[in-house]
Amino acid sequence: ELKVEQNPLFLSMQEGKNYTIYCNYSTTSDRLYWYRQDPGKSLESLFVLLSNGAVKQEGRLMASLDTKARLSTLHITAAVHDLSATYFCAVVRFTGNQFYFGTGTSLTVIP
């Protein structure tokens, strides 16, 4: 079974600081997603990464994918309070449609 490990589980950071969330997965996959969830809300898609070396950026968030290392990172630059949420990575295999999720990272940005 495909395993996805995400760390850290909890992250408390000050505004203006940088930090990285890591997502490791156990077997080769077709694509990797990053989602954000605010309390009581739907999971919102942030990025989809398709190939080795892919890098995508949106505002203060940047995601990258290293398929050889089976590792994706979500880098937060100069955090602001609005980024407080739970972030999930999810991997999809070449065969099948189910998503395999990490445990999520609960991010709190402190003013």
Added chain:
Amino acid sequence: EAGVTQFPSHSVIEKGQTVTLRCDPISGHDNLYWYRRVMGKEIKFLLHFVKESKQDESGMPNNRFLAERTGGTYSTLKVQPAELEDSGVYFCASSPGTGGHNEQFFGPGTRLTVL
């Protein structure tokens, strides 16, 4: 365009009772998925419908769980009888098309608490 909706948002029941969760996918999406997140753990796949047919139900934990998608529109997930370990957040997702790996659009989830 309306997103994926789920009802109820919260449900608190006693062990042994029955609960039915509902999911309305985005209109026109053939694929509908159910997932579950138990406290502190990862979100885990339960099953996948293509229209009204069960494509993959490998994640269903046991026969106390019954999912249906009559007419290929909304879906229900019934838990009968509920056990303590069924507590968690149940997510529904939908995606368009019948092939390939399309992005899944998630609902807000139903938080189920079994006492």
